[in-house]
Amino acid sequence: MSTLQDVALRAGCSVATASRALTRNGCVSDAMIRKVRRAAAELGYRQSPAGGKAGRRVIGVLVPSVTNPVFSSSLSSIENRMLIAGHGVVIAQSHYDPAREADAVTALLTDRPTGLILTLCDPGNTGHLPPDLPPTVLLGNRPAAAFPAAVCVDNVGAGHELTRFLLDLGHRRILFVSGNFTASDRARSRHEGYLQAVTDAGVEPLEAMQIAFVGGYSQLELDTVLSRSSPTAIIASNDLLAFGVIGALRREGLCVPRDVSVAGFDGIEMGQMLDPPLTTIEMPDASMGTTAASLLLDIAGNGAPARHFDFDYQLRRGGTVRAL
Template sequence: MRGRTVNSADTTIRDVAGRAGCSIATVSRVVTGHGPVSEEMRKRVVAAALELGFPLARAFPETRPVISILIPSLTNPVFAAAVAGIEQRARSAGMFTILGQSNYDPAQEEAIAATLIAERPIGMIMTVCDPSSSLALQRLRKAELPVVTIYNEDTPQGVAAVQVDNRAAIRQMADELVALGHRHILFLAGKFISSDRSASRYAGYRDAMLAAGLSPAPPIEVDFIDASRDIDLTEVMVEWQPTAIMASNDLLAVTVIASLRRAGLSVPEDVSVTGFDGIDFARHIHPRLHTIRQPSQVMGTLAASLLLDMATGHKAPQQLRPDFIPQAGDSIAPPRQRDRSASFSTKRNPKS
């Protein structure tokens, strides 16, 4: 049975039972939520239904008052703020939420999405690594459950989304640095394979550099989870001698500032630093971070409202784009006139 290809339009619960290796009665207990069934068997039945393209909206006629949420990580406050907005809107509608974290890993993303689908939610709000190739998003669409992506750009047509214009936002901030006199600007980002947002922001940096007649440097891609703890910029600074570093999010920007300080460099006197997201604690570090604020809690509320409207049949999927908000800080300044070939090594070795 596992080798058989089934047309999703003709798939029945009998086909699902055959693929899962269980009885029709077991499938019935799983899809209705009535009767005993082990967690392992429940996962097998749901996986079989998804593999066969059997619409789980049809399999689960009785959804629970639950909104499922899939995000990369709660360690980044930007996602926590969005979840707060989702939960607030869900509670006002008498709903509960279930949360999963993918750790910026496409494989975990897919597995967690399948688990969340099995909870029979009214729909899901998710931030995926790349919406154009996300198997997790494809699972939701096959299941015919309402889905809204949040933060993701280039979400496929027909899928609801709430996101800011990352590319335009970063271009605007890069233009500021160029206007201050910076010509040697680096872009440090979370790995593009883990974040379409990082890729869009780098594209905005390239746009600004090329428009100014400058050569964009290749991106410095780092792991989101590990880099939030520490980044060693020694080789980067020696090779490129930048006067400014643009980080693809605020957490990375804060880590960049710490790394520069360990190297004996001052921000913004020696190197200007910018971030992205506008998380609250970035306003309280010294120097106050120059960044772009996303209205994350509002975006979460919008996503939940859109999902509820879709689930009740009141609205078709829409793609909403709230405005980003430039947030001026003290972490940028005009570049110093200095001997770029020696500045970093001199700072690191003041006695040499």
């Protein structure tokens, strides 16, 4: 069995430097960290996490909510990939709350994970997170200066394509209903795509309606915004919210899509069980989860450089949208 001394000899450094590189505890250059981790992978060296059960290797995963099928799908893929690699998975939730995000990440670090897979509220604003994180991959977020390794889709492009689809069907009063933009850069990017599309078409954008991501869908009230904006189509920032929009329209005595068209994002299976099926942008959540897990293992185990993978999305036309 390989020892830390073997790793240090292969990497051409001291045992102390090798230890700091593997634990990311102390001052070690990124180049040396990659060199030591590559040597450890080549020798099959495995470190026992301090304060934990010997030989227990885990990664930490942070998602906004495990109740959203989008994240459930990604988590399942991550767990399957990590099972093959001999890692357990520890899961935490931010509940779409930037204030709770730091506590959730801190809780994950208590298990001394090999690395982290994070879906953050805003990867461009991470001053609240603990310093000196282990190897980290963003899932669903665009890469940022602090986190260059990321697996995501072009949400701006997706928002633009869905809005363009509605515009081509004759809709000019299109309302964007979303969870709070401060809680999700994905929703904010989708709205940015909406704004680009309506501006390109010379159409006046309607003011976005923002609600809480957690606990606000089933009791959504649209009477005020409907009377003020009179939309012919509504884009929801995710499919679960689209379900809430459809329910709220029905409570107002309106029919989808006869009176108002509705579309969402994510492509979760429940949307195909609606009558009529939901029009949505389908995201490859399972494939993204597997790729994020593989990328993290490559960075943490082989010293591979951080990389960014951009997945394709697909417009799925359902029956909740009609042409005017």
